[in-house]
Amino acid sequence: MATVFDTFANPARFEALSKRLAPFCLISALLLIVIATPLALAFSPADYQQGDAVRIKYVHVPAAWLATLAFTFMAAMSAIAFVWRHPIADEAAKSAAPVGLAMTGLTLFTGAIWGKPMWGAWWVWDVRLTSALVLFFIYLGYLAVWDAVEDRTKAAKYARLVALTGFINVPIVKFSVDWWNSLHQPASIIRMDGPTIHSSMLTPLLMMILAYSLFFGWFVLTGVEASILETRAQRRVAPTPTPSTMTEAPRQPLADAASDTARANG
Protein backbone atom coordinates (compact mmCIF):
# COMPACT_ATOMS: atom_id res chain seq x y z
CA MET A 1 0.00 0.00 0.00
CA ALA A 2 2.45 2.59 1.24
CA THR A 3 4.86 2.01 -1.64
CA VAL A 4 2.21 2.89 -4.24
CA PHE A 5 1.55 6.17 -2.44
CA ASP A 6 5.28 6.77 -2.13
CA THR A 7 5.75 6.30 -5.87
CA PHE A 8 3.23 8.95 -6.83
CA ALA A 9 4.14 11.24 -3.95
CA ASN A 10 7.13 12.09 -6.12
CA PRO A 11 5.94 15.15 -8.12
CA ALA A 12 8.04 14.30 -11.19
CA ARG A 13 6.66 10.77 -11.37
CA PHE A 14 3.16 12.05 -10.67
CA GLU A 15 3.48 14.56 -13.49
CA ALA A 16 4.62 11.87 -15.92
CA LEU A 17 1.60 9.74 -15.05
CA SER A 18 -0.78 12.67 -15.02
CA LYS A 19 0.35 13.93 -18.46
CA ARG A 20 -0.83 10.62 -19.94
CA LEU A 21 -3.85 9.97 -17.75
CA ALA A 22 -5.44 13.44 -17.73
CA PRO A 23 -6.06 13.74 -21.51
CA PHE A 24 -7.44 10.19 -21.52
CA CYS A 25 -9.86 11.09 -18.73
CA LEU A 26 -11.00 14.28 -20.42
CA ILE A 27 -11.46 12.76 -23.90
CA SER A 28 -13.31 9.69 -22.67
CA ALA A 29 -15.49 11.84 -20.39
CA LEU A 30 -16.46 14.07 -23.33
CA LEU A 31 -17.06 11.07 -25.62
CA LEU A 32 -19.26 9.40 -23.03
CA ILE A 33 -21.28 12.58 -22.49
CA VAL A 34 -21.75 13.01 -26.27
CA ILE A 35 -22.98 9.42 -26.60
CA ALA A 36 -25.06 9.31 -23.42
CA THR A 37 -26.86 12.65 -23.82
CA PRO A 38 -29.04 11.63 -26.81
CA LEU A 39 -29.57 8.22 -25.22
CA ALA A 40 -30.75 9.89 -22.02
CA LEU A 41 -32.81 12.70 -23.54
CA ALA A 42 -34.35 11.00 -26.56
CA PHE A 43 -33.91 7.24 -26.71
CA SER A 44 -34.54 6.23 -23.10
CA PRO A 45 -38.20 5.76 -22.16
CA ALA A 46 -40.11 8.27 -20.06
CA ASP A 47 -41.10 7.13 -16.59
CA TYR A 48 -44.59 5.65 -16.26
CA GLN A 49 -45.33 7.91 -13.28
CA GLN A 50 -43.03 10.88 -13.73
CA GLY A 51 -43.13 11.27 -17.52
CA ASP A 52 -40.30 13.23 -19.12
CA ALA A 53 -39.38 14.91 -15.82
CA VAL A 54 -37.48 11.74 -14.93
CA ARG A 55 -34.76 12.77 -17.40
CA ILE A 56 -33.37 15.20 -14.81
CA LYS A 57 -31.94 12.15 -13.11
CA TYR A 58 -29.28 11.83 -15.83
CA VAL A 59 -27.76 14.99 -14.38
CA HIS A 60 -28.96 14.74 -10.79
CA VAL A 61 -27.74 11.23 -9.98
CA PRO A 62 -24.20 11.58 -11.45
CA ALA A 63 -23.82 14.97 -9.75
CA ALA A 64 -24.92 13.54 -6.39
CA TRP A 65 -22.61 10.56 -6.91
CA LEU A 66 -19.69 12.89 -7.54
CA ALA A 67 -20.62 15.14 -4.60
CA THR A 68 -20.17 12.24 -2.17
CA LEU A 69 -17.33 10.61 -4.11
CA ALA A 70 -15.31 13.84 -4.07
CA PHE A 71 -15.63 14.19 -0.32
CA THR A 72 -14.77 10.53 0.28
CA PHE A 73 -11.73 11.04 -1.94
CA MET A 74 -10.79 14.18 0.01
CA ALA A 75 -11.09 12.35 3.33
CA ALA A 76 -9.01 9.43 2.01
CA MET A 77 -6.34 11.79 0.65
CA SER A 78 -6.35 13.70 3.94
CA ALA A 79 -5.84 10.45 5.84
CA ILE A 80 -2.93 9.56 3.53
CA ALA A 81 -1.45 13.02 4.00
CA PHE A 82 -1.95 12.70 7.75
CA VAL A 83 -0.21 9.35 8.02
CA TRP A 84 2.49 9.49 5.31
CA ARG A 85 2.91 13.29 5.02
CA HIS A 86 2.72 13.29 1.22
CA PRO A 87 2.14 16.88 0.04
CA ILE A 88 0.64 15.58 -3.24
CA ALA A 89 -2.19 14.03 -1.24
CA ASP A 90 -3.02 17.42 0.26
CA GLU A 91 -2.99 19.00 -3.19
CA ALA A 92 -5.24 16.23 -4.52
CA ALA A 93 -7.73 16.78 -1.71
CA LYS A 94 -7.64 20.51 -2.33
CA SER A 95 -8.21 20.11 -6.09
CA ALA A 96 -11.18 17.82 -5.47
CA ALA A 97 -12.98 20.35 -3.28
CA PRO A 98 -14.15 22.83 -5.98
CA VAL A 99 -15.62 19.98 -8.08
CA GLY A 100 -17.33 18.58 -5.02
CA LEU A 101 -18.73 21.98 -4.14
CA ALA A 102 -19.98 22.59 -7.69
CA MET A 103 -21.49 19.11 -7.91
CA THR A 104 -23.24 19.45 -4.55
CA GLY A 105 -24.63 22.76 -5.78
CA LEU A 106 -25.74 21.11 -9.03
CA THR A 107 -27.35 18.27 -7.07
CA LEU A 108 -29.31 20.72 -4.92
CA PHE A 109 -30.32 22.76 -7.99
CA THR A 110 -31.42 19.84 -10.17
CA GLY A 111 -33.10 18.30 -7.12
CA ALA A 112 -35.10 21.49 -6.66
CA ILE A 113 -36.28 21.62 -10.27
CA TRP A 114 -37.10 17.92 -10.10
CA GLY A 115 -38.86 18.30 -6.75
CA LYS A 116 -41.14 21.11 -7.94
CA PRO A 117 -43.19 18.97 -10.40
CA MET A 118 -42.90 15.72 -8.39
CA TRP A 119 -43.36 16.79 -4.77
CA GLY A 120 -44.94 20.18 -5.47
CA ALA A 121 -42.16 22.01 -3.64
CA TRP A 122 -38.75 23.36 -4.58
CA TRP A 123 -37.38 22.40 -1.20
CA VAL A 124 -38.48 20.24 1.70
CA TRP A 125 -36.63 19.92 5.00
CA ASP A 126 -36.05 16.27 4.47
CA VAL A 127 -33.05 14.43 5.92
CA ARG A 128 -31.51 13.66 2.52
CA LEU A 129 -31.86 17.24 1.32
CA THR A 130 -30.73 18.76 4.58
CA SER A 131 -27.66 16.54 4.87
CA ALA A 132 -26.76 17.41 1.25
CA LEU A 133 -27.03 21.09 2.17
CA VAL A 134 -24.75 20.47 5.17
CA LEU A 135 -22.29 18.77 2.78
CA PHE A 136 -22.34 21.96 0.69
CA PHE A 137 -21.43 23.99 3.80
CA ILE A 138 -18.65 21.57 4.71
CA TYR A 139 -17.10 22.03 1.26
CA LEU A 140 -17.29 25.79 1.81
CA GLY A 141 -15.70 25.44 5.25
CA TYR A 142 -12.92 23.26 3.85
CA LEU A 143 -12.12 25.77 1.12
CA ALA A 144 -12.37 28.61 3.67
CA VAL A 145 -9.63 26.97 5.76
CA TRP A 146 -7.26 26.96 2.78
CA ASP A 147 -8.05 30.65 2.28
CA ALA A 148 -8.04 31.78 5.90
CA VAL A 149 -4.68 30.31 6.94
CA GLU A 150 -1.85 32.13 5.20
CA ASP A 151 0.89 29.56 5.71
CA ARG A 152 0.18 26.88 3.10
CA THR A 153 1.82 24.06 5.07
CA LYS A 154 -0.32 24.88 8.11
CA ALA A 155 -3.44 25.37 6.01
CA ALA A 156 -2.93 21.88 4.58
CA LYS A 157 -2.70 20.43 8.09
CA TYR A 158 -5.91 22.11 9.29
CA ALA A 159 -7.68 21.20 6.05
CA ARG A 160 -6.83 17.52 6.59
CA LEU A 161 -8.50 17.59 10.00
CA VAL A 162 -11.54 19.41 8.59
CA ALA A 163 -11.93 16.84 5.82
CA LEU A 164 -11.63 13.97 8.30
CA THR A 165 -14.17 15.54 10.68
CA GLY A 166 -16.52 16.49 7.87
CA PHE A 167 -16.51 12.94 6.58
CA ILE A 168 -18.93 12.11 9.45
CA ASN A 169 -21.61 13.67 7.24
CA VAL A 170 -21.02 11.50 4.13
CA PRO A 171 -22.56 8.26 5.51
CA ILE A 172 -25.45 10.38 6.78
CA VAL A 173 -26.05 11.69 3.23
CA LYS A 174 -25.78 8.20 1.77
CA PHE A 175 -27.91 6.29 4.28
CA SER A 176 -30.38 9.02 5.29
CA VAL A 177 -33.01 7.54 2.97
CA ASP A 178 -32.69 4.18 4.76
CA TRP A 179 -32.41 5.45 8.33
CA TRP A 180 -35.28 7.90 8.28
CA ASN A 181 -38.60 8.15 6.51
CA SER A 182 -37.72 10.28 3.56
CA LEU A 183 -39.57 11.82 0.67
CA HIS A 184 -36.47 11.12 -1.42
CA GLN A 185 -36.48 7.72 -3.12
CA PRO A 186 -34.04 5.06 -1.86
CA ALA A 187 -31.09 3.73 -3.86
CA SER A 188 -32.07 1.91 -7.04
CA ILE A 189 -28.70 1.08 -8.66
CA ILE A 190 -26.49 -0.37 -5.94
CA ARG A 191 -28.78 -2.72 -4.03
CA MET A 192 -28.42 -6.14 -2.48
CA ASP A 193 -31.03 -7.52 -4.90
CA GLY A 194 -29.62 -5.84 -8.00
CA PRO A 195 -30.66 -2.63 -9.76
CA THR A 196 -34.38 -1.88 -9.94
CA ILE A 197 -34.30 0.28 -13.06
CA HIS A 198 -34.69 -1.04 -16.56
CA SER A 199 -31.53 -1.39 -18.65
CA SER A 200 -32.77 1.20 -21.20
CA MET A 201 -32.55 3.79 -18.41
CA LEU A 202 -29.65 2.21 -16.55
CA THR A 203 -27.22 2.24 -19.51
CA PRO A 204 -27.24 6.01 -20.16
CA LEU A 205 -27.28 6.65 -16.41
CA LEU A 206 -24.20 4.51 -15.79
CA MET A 207 -22.48 6.13 -18.80
CA MET A 208 -23.18 9.54 -17.31
CA ILE A 209 -21.88 8.47 -13.90
CA LEU A 210 -18.70 7.16 -15.52
CA ALA A 211 -18.33 10.34 -17.57
CA TYR A 212 -18.69 12.53 -14.49
CA SER A 213 -16.17 10.40 -12.60
CA LEU A 214 -13.66 10.64 -15.45
CA PHE A 215 -14.18 14.39 -15.54
CA PHE A 216 -13.47 14.45 -11.81
CA GLY A 217 -10.25 12.49 -12.43
CA TRP A 218 -9.19 14.98 -15.10
CA PHE A 219 -9.94 17.94 -12.83
CA VAL A 220 -8.01 16.55 -9.88
CA LEU A 221 -5.00 15.47 -12.00
CA THR A 222 -4.68 18.86 -13.71
CA GLY A 223 -5.27 20.63 -10.39
CA VAL A 224 -2.35 18.80 -8.78
CA GLU A 225 -0.21 19.39 -11.88
CA ALA A 226 -0.97 23.10 -11.66
CA SER A 227 0.00 23.24 -7.99
CA ILE A 228 3.30 21.47 -8.74
CA LEU A 229 4.03 24.02 -11.47
CA GLU A 230 3.06 26.85 -9.13
CA THR A 231 5.45 25.63 -6.46
CA ARG A 232 8.22 25.28 -9.01
CA ALA A 233 7.60 28.81 -10.30
CA GLN A 234 7.77 30.20 -6.78
CA ARG A 235 11.09 28.49 -6.19
CA ARG A 236 12.40 30.02 -9.42
CA VAL A 237 11.37 33.48 -8.25
CA ALA A 238 13.21 33.00 -4.95
CA PRO A 239 16.18 30.78 -5.80
CA THR A 240 18.21 31.58 -2.66
CA PRO A 241 16.07 31.02 0.41
CA THR A 242 16.49 33.69 3.05
CA PRO A 243 16.98 32.58 6.67
CA SER A 244 13.36 33.39 7.56
CA THR A 245 11.95 31.17 4.80
CA MET A 246 14.33 28.42 5.87
CA THR A 247 12.85 28.28 9.36
CA GLU A 248 9.24 29.13 8.64
CA ALA A 249 8.85 27.38 5.29
CA PRO A 250 5.86 29.50 4.25
CA ARG A 251 5.29 27.58 1.02
CA GLN A 252 4.98 23.85 0.70
CA PRO A 253 8.32 22.60 -0.63
CA LEU A 254 6.97 20.06 -3.11
CA ALA A 255 10.27 19.75 -4.88
CA ASP A 256 12.01 19.05 -1.55
CA ALA A 257 9.56 16.29 -0.89
CA ALA A 258 10.37 14.97 -4.37
CA SER A 259 14.06 14.66 -3.62
CA ASP A 260 13.22 13.16 -0.22
CA THR A 261 11.05 10.44 -1.64
CA ALA A 262 13.50 9.86 -4.47
CA ARG A 263 16.19 9.34 -1.85
CA ALA A 264 13.92 7.08 0.15
CA ASN A 265 13.09 4.98 -2.90
CA GLY A 266 16.53 4.95 -4.38
Added chain:
Amino acid sequence: MLTPAWCALAKGGFTRTLWPVLARDLKTATRTGGGWLQALFFFAVFCTAAVFAIGPERAALSQTAAAMIWLGGAFAVQLAAPGIFSVDLEDGALPALAAENPSLSGYYCAKVLLLIMLASAPIALLSPVFFIFFALSPGNALSASAAVLMGAPTLALTAATTAALGSGSKGGGVLSTALAAPIVTPVIIFGVAASEQAATGVFFSPELRILGALTLFYAVALPPIAISALRVTLE
Protein backbone atom coordinates in the same frame (compact mmCIF):
# COMPACT_ATOMS: atom_id res chain seq x y z
CA MET B 1 0.14 13.08 15.72
CA LEU B 2 -3.09 11.26 16.32
CA THR B 3 -2.33 10.10 19.85
CA PRO B 4 -5.46 8.80 21.53
CA ALA B 5 -6.13 11.56 23.99
CA TRP B 6 -7.54 9.30 26.65
CA CYS B 7 -4.43 7.11 26.66
CA ALA B 8 -2.75 9.88 28.57
CA LEU B 9 -5.23 9.30 31.40
CA ALA B 10 -3.03 6.47 32.57
CA LYS B 11 -0.01 8.74 32.82
CA GLY B 12 0.61 11.28 35.56
CA GLY B 13 0.91 14.23 33.19
CA PHE B 14 -2.79 14.29 32.51
CA THR B 15 -4.04 15.34 35.93
CA ARG B 16 -0.97 17.47 36.56
CA THR B 17 -2.11 19.71 33.69
CA LEU B 18 -5.86 19.27 34.00
CA TRP B 19 -6.49 20.57 37.54
CA PRO B 20 -4.16 23.60 37.59
CA VAL B 21 -5.43 24.79 34.19
CA LEU B 22 -9.06 24.30 35.19
CA ALA B 23 -8.55 25.99 38.58
CA ARG B 24 -6.76 28.94 36.98
CA ASP B 25 -9.42 29.37 34.28
CA LEU B 26 -12.27 29.18 36.77
CA LYS B 27 -10.53 31.77 38.91
CA THR B 28 -10.00 34.15 35.97
CA ALA B 29 -13.54 33.61 34.75
CA THR B 30 -15.09 34.52 38.09
CA ARG B 31 -12.78 37.49 38.66
CA THR B 32 -13.29 39.26 35.33
CA GLY B 33 -16.53 41.07 36.04
CA GLY B 34 -18.96 38.23 35.43
CA GLY B 35 -17.42 37.21 32.12
CA TRP B 36 -18.42 33.62 32.79
CA LEU B 37 -22.07 34.68 32.54
CA GLN B 38 -21.70 35.65 28.88
CA ALA B 39 -22.89 32.36 27.37
CA LEU B 40 -25.80 32.15 29.78
CA PHE B 41 -26.73 35.75 29.06
CA PHE B 42 -26.60 35.17 25.30
CA PHE B 43 -28.84 32.13 25.73
CA ALA B 44 -31.35 34.12 27.79
CA VAL B 45 -31.43 36.95 25.24
CA PHE B 46 -31.75 34.50 22.32
CA CYS B 47 -34.70 32.69 23.93
CA THR B 48 -36.45 35.91 24.89
CA ALA B 49 -36.02 37.27 21.36
CA ALA B 50 -37.33 33.96 20.00
CA VAL B 51 -40.46 34.25 22.15
CA PHE B 52 -41.05 37.75 20.73
CA ALA B 53 -40.42 36.57 17.18
CA ILE B 54 -42.83 33.65 17.46
CA GLY B 55 -45.56 35.60 19.21
CA PRO B 56 -47.66 34.89 22.29
CA GLU B 57 -49.70 31.96 20.89
CA ARG B 58 -49.22 29.09 23.33
CA ALA B 59 -49.57 26.34 20.73
CA ALA B 60 -46.94 27.90 18.46
CA LEU B 61 -44.61 28.49 21.40
CA SER B 62 -44.76 24.96 22.78
CA GLN B 63 -44.21 23.54 19.28
CA THR B 64 -41.01 25.51 18.75
CA ALA B 65 -39.77 25.27 22.37
CA ALA B 66 -37.25 22.45 21.93
CA ALA B 67 -35.93 23.81 18.62
CA MET B 68 -35.35 27.31 19.96
CA ILE B 69 -33.78 26.23 23.25
CA TRP B 70 -31.38 23.79 21.53
CA LEU B 71 -30.43 26.38 18.91
CA GLY B 72 -29.89 29.08 21.52
CA GLY B 73 -27.82 26.72 23.66
CA ALA B 74 -25.70 25.49 20.75
CA PHE B 75 -24.99 29.02 19.53
CA ALA B 76 -24.19 30.27 23.02
CA VAL B 77 -21.64 27.51 23.66
CA GLN B 78 -20.22 27.87 20.16
CA LEU B 79 -19.72 31.61 20.62
CA ALA B 80 -18.11 31.16 24.03
CA ALA B 81 -15.55 28.67 22.69
CA PRO B 82 -13.02 30.58 20.49
CA GLY B 83 -11.78 32.59 23.48
CA ILE B 84 -10.70 29.56 25.48
CA PHE B 85 -7.66 28.87 23.31
CA SER B 86 -6.89 32.34 21.96
CA VAL B 87 -6.23 33.70 25.47
CA ASP B 88 -3.54 31.11 26.14
CA LEU B 89 -2.07 31.42 22.64
CA GLU B 90 -1.73 35.19 22.91
CA ASP B 91 -0.07 35.32 26.33
CA GLY B 92 2.19 32.36 25.62
CA ALA B 93 0.73 30.07 28.29
CA LEU B 94 -0.15 27.34 25.78
CA PRO B 95 3.30 27.16 24.10
CA ALA B 96 4.88 27.04 27.57
CA LEU B 97 2.54 24.27 28.68
CA ALA B 98 3.17 22.32 25.49
CA ALA B 99 6.93 22.63 25.97
CA GLU B 100 6.63 21.17 29.46
CA ASN B 101 4.11 18.45 28.62
CA PRO B 102 3.74 17.75 24.89
CA SER B 103 0.57 15.71 25.38
CA LEU B 104 -2.09 18.40 25.34
CA SER B 105 -4.85 16.02 26.43
CA GLY B 106 -4.95 17.32 30.01
CA TYR B 107 -5.08 20.89 28.74
CA TYR B 108 -7.83 20.10 26.22
CA CYS B 109 -9.92 18.23 28.80
CA ALA B 110 -9.57 21.16 31.19
CA LYS B 111 -10.95 23.45 28.49
CA VAL B 112 -13.85 21.12 27.70
CA LEU B 113 -14.69 20.88 31.41
CA LEU B 114 -14.46 24.66 31.62
CA LEU B 115 -16.94 25.03 28.75
CA ILE B 116 -19.27 22.54 30.41
CA MET B 117 -19.06 24.30 33.79
CA LEU B 118 -19.33 27.86 32.48
CA ALA B 119 -21.53 27.47 29.42
CA SER B 120 -23.40 24.29 28.56
CA ALA B 121 -24.30 23.00 32.06
CA PRO B 122 -25.60 26.39 33.34
CA ILE B 123 -27.63 26.69 30.13
CA ALA B 124 -29.09 23.23 30.64
CA LEU B 125 -29.87 24.04 34.27
CA LEU B 126 -31.56 27.30 33.29
CA SER B 127 -33.48 25.78 30.38
CA PRO B 128 -36.50 24.58 32.47
CA VAL B 129 -37.31 28.24 33.08
CA PHE B 130 -37.29 28.89 29.35
CA PHE B 131 -39.27 25.76 28.56
CA ILE B 132 -41.91 27.17 30.90
CA PHE B 133 -41.69 30.53 29.04
CA PHE B 134 -42.36 28.50 25.90
CA ALA B 135 -45.67 27.34 27.41
CA LEU B 136 -44.65 23.86 28.60
CA SER B 137 -45.99 22.50 31.89
CA PRO B 138 -43.36 22.45 34.68
CA GLY B 139 -43.12 18.65 34.68
CA ASN B 140 -42.61 18.43 30.93
CA ALA B 141 -40.20 21.35 31.08
CA LEU B 142 -38.05 19.47 33.57
CA SER B 143 -37.86 16.28 31.51
CA ALA B 144 -37.21 18.24 28.29
CA SER B 145 -34.35 20.00 30.12
CA ALA B 146 -32.93 16.67 31.25
CA ALA B 147 -32.34 15.89 27.56
CA VAL B 148 -30.55 19.24 27.20
CA LEU B 149 -28.39 18.36 30.21
CA MET B 150 -27.49 15.08 28.55
CA GLY B 151 -26.42 16.92 25.42
CA ALA B 152 -24.44 19.53 27.38
CA PRO B 153 -21.07 17.69 27.23
CA THR B 154 -21.50 17.16 23.47
CA LEU B 155 -22.13 20.84 22.87
CA ALA B 156 -18.96 21.69 24.81
CA LEU B 157 -16.92 19.02 22.99
CA THR B 158 -17.99 20.16 19.52
CA ALA B 159 -17.46 23.82 20.37
CA ALA B 160 -13.97 23.18 21.77
CA THR B 161 -13.06 21.11 18.70
CA THR B 162 -14.15 23.71 16.18
CA ALA B 163 -12.44 26.41 18.25
CA ALA B 164 -9.21 24.39 18.09
CA LEU B 165 -9.58 23.98 14.32
CA GLY B 166 -10.03 27.72 13.91
CA SER B 167 -7.35 28.69 16.45
CA GLY B 168 -4.68 29.27 13.80
CA SER B 169 -6.38 31.96 11.73
CA LYS B 170 -7.24 35.58 12.43
CA GLY B 171 -10.91 35.18 11.64
CA GLY B 172 -11.02 32.02 13.73
CA GLY B 173 -14.39 32.80 15.27
CA VAL B 174 -16.30 32.90 12.00
CA LEU B 175 -14.32 30.00 10.57
CA SER B 176 -14.99 27.74 13.54
CA THR B 177 -18.72 28.46 13.31
CA ALA B 178 -18.62 27.35 9.66
CA LEU B 179 -16.71 24.22 10.59
CA ALA B 180 -19.20 23.42 13.34
CA ALA B 181 -21.94 22.58 10.80
CA PRO B 182 -21.16 18.89 10.23
CA ILE B 183 -20.65 17.94 13.86
CA VAL B 184 -23.28 20.12 15.52
CA THR B 185 -26.10 19.29 13.08
CA PRO B 186 -26.59 15.68 14.32
CA VAL B 187 -26.57 16.93 17.93
CA ILE B 188 -29.29 19.46 17.12
CA ILE B 189 -31.37 16.92 15.17
CA PHE B 190 -31.39 14.31 17.94
CA GLY B 191 -31.33 16.79 20.81
CA VAL B 192 -34.45 18.58 19.60
CA ALA B 193 -36.18 15.28 18.90
CA ALA B 194 -35.24 13.93 22.35
CA SER B 195 -36.51 17.09 24.08
CA GLU B 196 -39.74 16.98 22.09
CA GLN B 197 -40.28 13.35 23.03
CA ALA B 198 -39.49 14.13 26.66
CA ALA B 199 -41.97 17.01 26.61
CA THR B 200 -44.72 14.62 25.54
CA GLY B 201 -43.90 12.22 28.36
CA VAL B 202 -41.65 9.65 26.66
CA PHE B 203 -38.34 10.24 28.40
CA PHE B 204 -36.22 7.24 27.33
CA SER B 205 -36.98 7.70 23.65
CA PRO B 206 -34.80 6.25 20.85
CA GLU B 207 -33.69 9.83 20.09
CA LEU B 208 -32.41 10.29 23.65
CA ARG B 209 -30.45 7.05 23.35
CA ILE B 210 -28.94 8.18 20.04
CA LEU B 211 -28.04 11.50 21.69
CA GLY B 212 -26.27 9.55 24.45
CA ALA B 213 -24.46 7.41 21.88
CA LEU B 214 -23.44 10.55 20.00
CA THR B 215 -22.03 12.04 23.21
CA LEU B 216 -19.92 8.93 23.79
CA PHE B 217 -18.80 8.78 20.14
CA TYR B 218 -17.76 12.43 20.15
CA ALA B 219 -15.95 12.01 23.47
CA VAL B 220 -13.74 9.43 21.74
CA ALA B 221 -13.50 10.84 18.20
CA LEU B 222 -13.19 14.59 18.68
CA PRO B 223 -10.35 15.07 21.26
CA PRO B 224 -7.63 13.65 18.94
CA ILE B 225 -8.81 15.95 16.12
CA ALA B 226 -8.85 19.01 18.40
CA ILE B 227 -5.47 18.24 19.94
CA SER B 228 -3.89 17.70 16.51
CA ALA B 229 -5.28 21.08 15.45
CA LEU B 230 -3.81 22.75 18.54
CA ARG B 231 -0.44 21.17 17.75
CA VAL B 232 -0.57 22.57 14.21
CA THR B 233 -1.29 26.01 15.65
CA LEU B 234 1.68 25.68 18.00
CA GLU B 235 4.14 24.62 15.26
